[in-house]
Amino acid sequence: MSPTIRCLALALGAACTPAIAQTPAKPQTMQQVLDASRPSDWRRPDPANTLYLDLAAGRVVIELAPAFAPLHAKNIKALVRGHYFDGLAILRVQDNFVTQWGDPDAEDAKKARAFGDAGRTVAPEFERAIDKDLPFTALPDGDVYAPQVGFTNGFPAGRDEKAGKTWLAHCYGMVGAGRDNSVDSGSGAELYVVIGQEPRQLDRNIALVGRVVQGMEWLSALPRGTGALGFYERPEQRVAIRSVRLAADVPEAQRTPLEILRTDTPTFTALVESRRNRHDDWYKVPAGKIGLCNVPIPVRAAAKSP
Amino acid sequence: MSPTIRCLALALGAACTPAIAQTPAKPQTMQQVLDASRPSDWRRPDPANTLYLDLAAGRVVIELAPAFAPLHAKNIKALVRGHYFDGLAILRVQDNFVTQWGDPDAEDAKKARAFGDAGRTVAPEFERAIDKDLPFTALPDGDVYAPQVGFTNGFPAGRDEKAGKTWLAHCYGMVGAGRDNSVDSGSGAELYVVIGQEPRQLDRNIALVGRVVQGMEWLSALPRGTGALGFYERPEQRVAIRSVRLAADVPEAQRTPLEILRTDTPTFTALVESRRNRHDDWYKVPAGKIGLCNVPIPVRAAAKSP
Numbered sequence: 001m002s003p004t005i006r007c008l009a010l011a012l013g014a015a016c017t018p019a020i021a022q023t024p025a026k027p028q029t030m031q032q033v034l035d036a037s038r039p040s041d042w043r044r045p046d047p048a049n050t051l052y053l054d055l056a057a058g059r060v061v062i063e064l065a066p067a068f069a070p071l072h073a074k075n076i077k078a079l080v081r082g083h084y085f086d087g088l089a090i091l092r093v094q095d096n097f098v099t100q101w102g103d104p105d106a107e108d109a110k111k112a113r114a115f116g117d118a119g120r121t122v123a124p125e126f127e128r129a130i131d132k133d134l135p136f137t138a139l140p141d142g143d144v145y146a147p148q149v150g151f152t153n154g155f156p157a158g159r160d161e162k163a164g165k166t167w168l169a170h171c172y173g174m175v176g177a178g179r180d181n182s183v184d185s186g187s188g189a190e191l192y193v194v195i196g197q198e199p200r201q202l203d204r205n206i207a208l209v210g211r212v213v214q215g216m217e218w219l220s221a222l223p224r225g226t227g228a229l230g231f232y233e234r235p236e237q238r239v240a241i242r243s244v245r246l247a248a249d250v251p252e253a254q255r256t257p258l259e260i261l262r263t264d265t266p267t268f269t270a271l272v273e274s275r276r277n278r279h280d281d282w283y284k285v286p287a288g289k290i291g292l293c294n295v296p297i298p299v300r301a302a303a304k305s306p
Numbered sequence: 307m308s309p310t311i312r313c314l315a316l317a318l319g320a321a322c323t324p325a326i327a328q329t330p331a332k333p334q335t336m337q338q339v340l341d342a343s344r345p346s347d348w349r350r351p352d353p354a355n356t357l358y359l360d361l362a363a364g365r366v367v368i369e370l371a372p373a374f375a376p377l378h379a380k381n382i383k384a385l386v387r388g389h390y391f392d393g394l395a396i397l398r399v400q401d402n403f404v405t406q407w408g409d410p411d412a413e414d415a416k417k418a419r420a421f422g423d424a425g426r427t428v429a430p431e432f433e434r435a436i437d438k439d440l441p442f443t444a445l446p447d448g449d450v451y452a453p454q455v456g457f458t459n460g461f462p463a464g465r466d467e468k469a470g471k472t473w474l475a476h477c478y479g480m481v482g483a484g485r486d487n488s489v490d491s492g493s494g495a496e497l498y499v500v501i502g503q504e505p506r507q508l509d510r511n512i513a514l515v516g517r518v519v520q521g522m523e524w525l526s527a528l529p530r531g532t533g534a535l536g537f538y539e540r541p542e543q544r545v546a547i548r549s550v551r552l553a554a555d556v557p558e559a560q561r562t563p564l565e566i567l568r569t570d571t572p573t574f575t576a577l578v579e580s581r582r583n584r585h586d587d588w589y590k591v592p593a594g595k596i597g598l599c600n601v602p603i604p605v606r607a608a609a610k611s612p
Contacts, residue, residue, distance in 0.1 A: 141450050196526075217401050287509070
């Protein structure tokens with residue numbers, strides 16, 4: 001197997017980006033790639049676009065994606081700043097699909113929690129125009145669902161150059177705004193996270209708003225709901241939400257400082273290659289390819305004071 | 307979107323099977339397809355190749371795949387008939403990867419449980435020759451990892467017609483025999499199940515031996531292990547296995563009678579199409595495609611006496 005990434009996906013219409021050509025020729029394991037990384041290969045998520053979903057079990061850190069869903073990010077932040085989610089609950093855990101949280105009384109006009117400054121509808125942000133200023137590191141191996149796939153700002157994304165559109169992709173850990181049949185009904189007051197095989201049929205049908213960058217285990221390992229669509233049937237089965245806060249609103253000492261590997265660097269391209277062809281002794285037949293949702297995006301603890 | 311499946315994957319080398327051409331022209335939801343199914347569209351898994359993994363929380367039903375891993379199936383059945391797994395434990399739950407069970411003392415020659423009639427090594431069964439008698443329903447949308455993908459006997463499979471090989475694919479719920487670096491070290495005494503995004507890089511590197519057809523929630527929702535590779539760090543965190551039995555060895559009254567939708571019928575092809583293009587009101591942009599591990603294989607309760 002070749003240690004350098006070649007553009008194998010031309011038949012699928014995927015273009016090769018310059019980043020792909022910068023792959024080091026020497027085979028490396030992912031650990032070797034990370035050990036050789038430089039401080040500039042890592043970034044700190046913006047506290048103004050980072051949510052802390054605090055459960056009794058632990059903290060879930062969510063990075064919002066305002067480049068793809070600016071209106072949803074704004075509305076979710078308005079809900080969070082009004083402490084909308086505090087005391088609400090995880091309502092639904094459907095095996096191999098999603099975990100979802102929000103207001104158990106959302107459908108009851110008398111009991112439903114007030115939205116405060118946030119809107120009840122948000123214009124659909126299911127895709128956006130490709131922009132030269134939006135970085136995109138293309139993967140070389142194609143995709144079943146999209147003409148081209150890769151990473152933008154640390155998020156998995158699909159792309160259709162002919163249509164001039166790009167969109168976030170439903171990979172494990174991606175967070176979206178649940179909606180009813182109406183396309184503007186996903187206000188962000190009910191959010192879901194992908195906990196199984198990529199439900200890529202949802203791409204371009206609903207607004208993805210961010211990604212869990214730490215704490216997935218507090219959302220993925222919950223008991224599955226036994227009602228239709230995995231909803232919990234009894235109120236006592238629900239998992240209480242202590243609070244949801246914007247990292248920027250949390251005192252420095254209570255923040256969870258993280259660094260995330262940048263996805264627009266030669267180091268990231270080397271990491272992708274280390275996963276396309278594994279070089280440890282266990283593997284006998286390197287795959288030579290990788291799917292979008294199989295690419296890990298490493299996260300590490302950061303020092304408290306940047 | 308076209309309601310009929312066309313062979314969109316020619317660029318990826320996938321051939322269209324006759325089954326694909328039999329798709330009904332009328333758009334249907336999956337529920338409509340199932341409602342219209344006939345008794346002959348369903349099959350009962352063979353009790354001689356069905357395992358019951360019984361935990362305190364519930365029963366996990368695993369269908370073995372002797373057509374792909376006959377030696378492993380035989381060895382696992384020898385272990386099961388010797389009650390090898392009874393009182394052993396789930397040792398490892400790695401988020402978005404696998405849950406694994408076996409003997410906590412396997413590495414301790416003094417404490418390790420005896421294998422009885424079962425072998426300690428089994429020849430690798432990572433792929434097998436394509437055989438005209440082995441049914442294969444090809445999917446039309448290509449795949450990142452394999453030249454062709456589809457279903458054989460109810461199992462997701464990859465295929466390379468040029469090389470004349472086929473193999474089981476690591477989709478959610480697939481069960482494999484953990485191994486060390488040596489290719490024959492996967493005896494079946496340590497088994498794993500996929501609980502997240504398809505780890506397709508494992509395909510052709512390890513023997514898949516079957517699939518969980520009911521009870522995945524008892525394996526997927528367990529607390530994640532905090533040790534390396536998701537191993538539980540303290541013995542008390544492990545989840546005890548009450549027993550593993552072959553369905554054929556269990557009295558009729560204690561069996562879990564199931565029917566599984568056959569994957570070699572026009573009904574299954576119609577089901578695939580109903581998932582490629584969703585026809586309920588919620589979807590605005592039908593995907594028009596489907597990935598191998600996104601195809602559901604419906605299972606339903608059967609009458610106690612066939």
